[in-house]
Amino acid sequence: MLQQMETGEFYLIDLGSRNGSFVNGRRVSIPVTLRNGDRIIFGQTELDFYNPTAGRRLDRIHDNDSEDFTATLTVRSLISVMVMDIRDFTVLTRQLDETLLSEVIGNWFRKAGQIIREHGSWVDKYIGDAIMAVFQSFLGDLDRQPALARPLHELASAPISPRAAFLLSRIDGMLTIDEILDVSGMPRLEAYRHLTQLFLRGILR
Numbered sequence: 001m002l003q004q005m006e007t008g009e010f011y012l013i014d015l016g017s018r019n020g021s022f023v024n025g026r027r028v029s030i031p032v033t034l035r036n037g038d039r040i041i042f043g044q045t046e047l048d049f050y051n052p053t054a055g056r057r058l059d060r061i062h063d064n065d066s067e068d069f070t071a072t073l074t075v076r077s078l079i080s081v082m083v084m085d086i087r088d089f090t091v092l093t094r095q096l097d098e099t100l101l102s103e104v105i106g107n108w109f110r111k112a113g114q115i116i117r118e119h120g121s122w123v124d125k126y127i128g129d130a131i132m133a134v135f136q137s138f139l140g141d142l143d144r145q146p147a148l149a150r151p152l153h154e155l156a157s158a159p160i161s162p163r164a165a166f167l168l169s170r171i172d173g174m175l176t177i178d179e180i181l182d183v184s185g186m187p188r189l190e191a192y193r194h195l196t197q198l199f200l201r202g203i204l205r
Helices: 089-095 098-118 162-169 177-183 188-200
Strands: 002-004 010-012 021-023 039-042 045-048 080-084 122-127 130-135
Touching (some): 098 122, 098 130, 162 188, 177 188
Antiparallel strands (some): 002 010, 021 039, 039 045, 122 130
16 A cells, blocks of 8 residues: 655555565565665566655745745644554564564554544654554634523533533633643643533534
8 A cells, every 4th residue: 555645755555465575575464664766566567656755855945025935823722642553562573473473563553543533633654663643623713702501590400510611611712722721720630621521512613
């Protein structure tokens, strides 16, 4: 499998093929970053990887007065980064046959990638046997002011935890999400979890 990352890099991932995949004569057991000119072999098929723009850096920065200048809008948001790998992978590489190891690794990357995608994320990077995934914040821009999505009288009978109720009391149309997290008096991630639930339940918007 060839996978292009947001950085423009291409990874070759062998998902446990019987004949194996090879880059420049070396069997692929973990994801390999492809370079321009790499020789790839799948079974009896040989390919040359052609990507002359890989790794290039921009040599010229547009002048601020240029008509082509594009301003970048920066938005602060909370993300979660998850890194997972195979326990005792180094020991495993010494105990398993190369063909079996390739199949194990292939199944690992395929299953892990499927689970990550099902939960709304993506694989950001492969590091040996490790996978790094990034989960974007459900709350989005932390500098916006949240507001009640339902009238107050409807919330009287809603099952809301004391901590979530305290966060609701901070919703005044002035404080941003980031400021509410700061003044919550609880660990930031815990406050984030309670706020997220309020949004998911349609209490906040």
